[in-house]
Amino acid sequence: MKLTNETKIGILVAAVAVILGFMTVKSGSFNLSRGGYQIKAIFSDIDGVNLNSPVMFNGFEVGKVEDINILEIDGKTKMELTLWVSDEAQAREGTKAFVKPMGFMGEKYVGLVSTDMQSQLLPPNSVIMGEEQAGFDSLITKGNNIAGQIEGITTNLNERLETNKENIDKILAHLNELTLHLSSLTESADERLRNNEEHIDMIISNMNETSVNIKELTQDLKQNPWKLLHKGN
Numbered sequence: 001m002k003l004t005n006e007t008k009i010g011i012l013v014a015a016v017a018v019i020l021g022f023m024t025v026k027s028g029s030f031n032l033s034r035g036g037y038q039i040k041a042i043f044s045d046i047d048g049v050n051l052n053s054p055v056m057f058n059g060f061e062v063g064k065v066e067d068i069n070i071l072e073i074d075g076k077t078k079m080e081l082t083l084w085v086s087d088e089a090q091a092r093e094g095t096k097a098f099v100k101p102m103g104f105m106g107e108k109y110v111g112l113v114s115t116d117m118q119s120q121l122l123p124p125n126s127v128i129m130g131e132e133q134a135g136f137d138s139l140i141t142k143g144n145n146i147a148g149q150i151e152g153i154t155t156n157l158n159e160r161l162e163t164n165k166e167n168i169d170k171i172l173a174h175l176n177e178l179t180l181h182l183s184s185l186t187e188s189a190d191e192r193l194r195n196n197e198e199h200i201d202m203i204i205s206n207m208n209e210t211s212v213n214i215k216e217l218t219q220d221l222k223q224n225p226w227k228l229l230h231k232g233n
Contacts, residue, residue, distance in 0.1 A: 036063060036086040039122065041097040041110060042071070043130035046079045048108030049099055056100075057089035057112045065110060081130075083110060092119040097130040 046068070055063035067082035085091065095114040102109050112128075122128075161168065193200065 036084055037124040038066070039083045039085055039091060039112075039124075039126055039128060041081045041083060041128045041130045042073070043079050043081065043097075043099060044076070044132065046081065046099055046108075048101070049081065049110060053107075054102075054109040055083050055085060055112065056109055057085065057091065058114065059111075060089075062086045062089040062112075081110060083112075085112070090114075091122045091126075092116060093122060094119050095122060095128060097128045099130065 049065060049068075051065055051068060053065045054061050055065065057063075063083055063085040065081050066084045069080040069082070071078045071080050089112065091112055092114050094116050095112055098111045098113070099108055100111045101107070110130075
């Protein structure tokens with residue numbers, strides 16, 4: 001049987017559709033038999049999280065972000081993420097949700113962390129209040145702020161140095177003169193000491209002898225106090 005061109009084209013289109021359908025199911029983008037449940041996580045900021053962003057449970061990928069809504073709660077804007085999580089991830093009461101960086105390229109994912117295995121399982125459509133966590137972007141922002149403050153301090157210091165340049169030069173000149181005077185005074189004192197070594201040694205020797213005499217006199221008076229009352233002729 002000879003096939004017409006139209007039939008050939010139809011068969012080709014059908015084959016392509018079957019291949020695309022198989023690849024879609026295989027990649028996980030569409031799964032007719034998937035088992036899982038939804039959890040809603042509310043954040044103040046989800047910078048970098050998009051639809052289909054991965055959901056990790058204790059570091060293991062278990063789902064994706066299915067929907068994103070903007071809410072007004074207590075007068076503040078919040079972001080509500082609807083997460084599809086596979087049945088493998090048994091999230092329990094007390095489970096925490098974070099927005100974390102996937103790597104250095106800026107991609108983000110939603111991380112769920114559950115540690116208390118004694119708690120009750122979370123029912124479908126439970127709401128988790130997401131927690132803010134200092135990530136790479138936050139560290140960069142803080143680093144930039146610190147760098148800006150250091151730059152401001154450096155600029156201010158340079159301005160002060162430039163404004164008081166003459167006074168600083170005068171102070172340094174005075175300190176230099178004072179250093180020279182102290183050096184000269186030290187040399188002069190050293191010279192005087194060398195020139196009067198004998199006199200100084202004699203004075204110290206005399207003072208030592210006087211000290212010995214006074215000590216002996218004191219001991220004698222203690223032993224013979226009556227000498228204080230004795231008058232010479």
